[in-house]
Amino acid sequence: MSSAEKTDKREHILVTAEELFAVKGFDGTSVRDIANQAGVNLAMISYYFGSKENLLKELIEFRFRSSVEALEERSNDQLQSPWEKIEWIIDFYVDRIVNNRRFHSIMSQEYNTDRSQDIKELITNIKMQNLERVKKIIADGQQLGVFRQIDVEMTLATLMGTITQVINTKNLYCALLRIDKTDEEGYRSQINQRLKIHLRSLFHAHLIGK
Amino acid sequence: MSSAEKTDKREHILVTAEELFAVKGFDGTSVRDIANQAGVNLAMISYYFGSKENLLKELIEFRFRSSVEALEERSNDQLQSPWEKIEWIIDFYVDRIVNNRRFHSIMSQEYNTDRSQDIKELITNIKMQNLERVKKIIADGQQLGVFRQIDVEMTLATLMGTITQVINTKNLYCALLRIDKTDEEGYRSQINQRLKIHLRSLFHAHLIGK
DNA sequence: CAAAACTAAACAAACGTTTAAACTAAACAA
DNA sequence: TTGTTTAGTTTAAACGTTTGTTTAGTTTTG
Structure with a gap:
C-alpha cells in the first residue's frame, strides 16, 4: 500500500x-x-x-x-482601513466556522469538559490569538478616531457567539429560514451569506455609528 | 420520612x-x-x-x-416603549442564562445530539417562543419608525449567542477579565453586568443608530 | 522473506439496571 | 403501653451489555 x-x-x-x-x-x-x-x-x-x-x-x-x-492562503495585506480589516475578519471567521462546522461543534462541546489539560490549553491559545488580532485592529481604529470606545472582549464574544449560535442550533435555523435539513450545501451558503451581511451591518453600527 | x-x-x-x-x-x-x-x-x-x-x-x-x-414573577407591563422592551429582554435573558449557566451548558451540549426527539422538540418550542417574543417587539418598533430594518433571526442569534459564548468559555473569560476561577459569585456578577452594558449599547446602535 | 497492514477473537473494566433482602416509621389492634 | 402489619426507603450484590484495548495469527506489500 x-x-x-x-x-x-x-x-x-x-x-x-x-x-x-x-x-x-x-x-x-x-x-x-x-x-x-x-x-x-x-x-x-x-x-x-x-x-x-x-x-x-x-x-x-x-x-x-x-x-x-x-489563514496563510488568504491575502491580508496591511493596506486596508480599520473598517476594511473588520470586514475581512468577519468574512474570515464566518467562512472558517461555517466550513468547519462539524469540527467547531466538537470544540464547543469539548471545551468545557475536563478531558485533558493540553487540549484545553491548545484551544485557549487559539482563542487568545483571535482576540489579540481583533483587539489590535479595534485599538488602531480607535486611535485613528474612526471607531468608538467599546468593550473589546464582549465584542469578540458577539462575533464568535453569533456564528456559533447559528451553527450549533442548525435544526432551529433550518426551520426558521425554511431551508431543507438534508440540503447541506444550501444551508451552508445561505447561512454564510446572511451571517456576513448581518455581522457587517451590526459591527458597522456598533463601531462607527451612522 | x-x-x-x-x-x-x-x-x-x-x-x-x-x-x-x-x-x-x-x-x-x-x-x-x-x-x-x-x-x-x-x-x-x-x-x-x-x-x-x-x-x-x-x-x-x-x-x-x-x-x-x-418569567411570570417579572412585571412586564405593556406601558413601555419598544426600546425599553428590548432593554427588558436583554436583562431578562442575561439574568436567566447566567443564573442557570450549568443547565444552559447542558442544553447547548445536548441540543445537537440525537438523543431523544421529544427533548429536542421541547427545546425547539422554547426557542421558537423566544424568537416570536423578540420578533414582535422589533416589528412594533419598526412600525413606529423607531427601529431600523434588520435581520431579526440573526439579531436573536447575536443576543443568545453572545451570552452563550461567555458562559461556555468561562475559563477564557476568567483569564481575560482577570477574575478568580474559583470565585463563582464574583464571576457571575461581573459577567452579568458587562454583558448587559455591552448588549444594550450594541443593540441601541444596531436598532436605533446614533 | 521481512515488514507493514489487517483481522477475528478475546480481555478486563465500566456501564445502566435489577434483584432480593434489610431497614424505617407510621398505623392499627389488643 | 405492647406486638404486628404495612408501605415506602435503602442497601449490597449481582445481572447482562457495552466499553476501550490487546492479542495472536493471517494476509498483503515492497
Whole structure:
C-alpha cells in the first residue's frame, strides 16, 4: 500500500470520527461506531491512533493545521482601513466556522469538559490569538478616531457567539429560514451569506455609528 | 420520612447530576458518579427516576418549570416603549442564562445530539417562543419608525449567542477579565453586568443608530 | 522473506439496571 | 403501653451489555 493511500485511510477515519463526534459527542461515540461507519476493522483505530482520546487529539491538530494553512492562503495585506480589516475578519471567521462546522461543534462541546489539560490549553491559545488580532485592529481604529470606545472582549464574544449560535442550533435555523435539513450545501451558503451581511451591518453600527 | 424531605432528596440528586452533566457531559457522567457525588446509594437513582435518560428529562422539565415561574414573577407591563422592551429582554435573558449557566451548558451540549426527539422538540418550542417574543417587539418598533430594518433571526442569534459564548468559555473569560476561577459569585456578577452594558449599547446602535 | 497492514477473537473494566433482602416509621389492634 | 402489619426507603450484590484495548495469527506489500 502506498504512503498516500495510508494517509488517506488515516484521514478517512479522522473525518468519520469527526462526523460522529459532532452529532453524538465524544463519549457518546464508541470506537466500534467509528470503525463501522468508516468501514474498517475495529483494531485499526488502536493501530493507527493508539487510543480513542489520542484520535481526538490528532483530529484537533489536523484541523488546526489546515486552519492555519487557510489563514496563510488568504491575502491580508496591511493596506486596508480599520473598517476594511473588520470586514475581512468577519468574512474570515464566518467562512472558517461555517466550513468547519462539524469540527467547531466538537470544540464547543469539548471545551468545557475536563478531558485533558493540553487540549484545553491548545484551544485557549487559539482563542487568545483571535482576540489579540481583533483587539489590535479595534485599538488602531480607535486611535485613528474612526471607531468608538467599546468593550473589546464582549465584542469578540458577539462575533464568535453569533456564528456559533447559528451553527450549533442548525435544526432551529433550518426551520426558521425554511431551508431543507438534508440540503447541506444550501444551508451552508445561505447561512454564510446572511451571517456576513448581518455581522457587517451590526459591527458597522456598533463601531462607527451612522 | 416526610414528603418535603423526599422532594429535597430528589432535587438534591437532580442538582448534583446537573453539575456533573455540565462539566463532563451526559455520556461522560456515569450513574455511579452521580450517586457518589450526591452521597446516595447507586440504586436510588433508578428508584427515583427509573433511568439515567429519564433523570435528564426530569431535570429539563424541572428547570423549564422554574424558568417559567421566573418569567411570570417579572412585571412586564405593556406601558413601555419598544426600546425599553428590548432593554427588558436583554436583562431578562442575561439574568436567566447566567443564573442557570450549568443547565444552559447542558442544553447547548445536548441540543445537537440525537438523543431523544421529544427533548429536542421541547427545546425547539422554547426557542421558537423566544424568537416570536423578540420578533414582535422589533416589528412594533419598526412600525413606529423607531427601529431600523434588520435581520431579526440573526439579531436573536447575536443576543443568545453572545451570552452563550461567555458562559461556555468561562475559563477564557476568567483569564481575560482577570477574575478568580474559583470565585463563582464574583464571576457571575461581573459577567452579568458587562454583558448587559455591552448588549444594550450594541443593540441601541444596531436598532436605533446614533 | 521481512515488514507493514489487517483481522477475528478475546480481555478486563465500566456501564445502566435489577434483584432480593434489610431497614424505617407510621398505623392499627389488643 | 405492647406486638404486628404495612408501605415506602435503602442497601449490597449481582445481572447482562457495552466499553476501550490487546492479542495472536493471517494476509498483503515492497
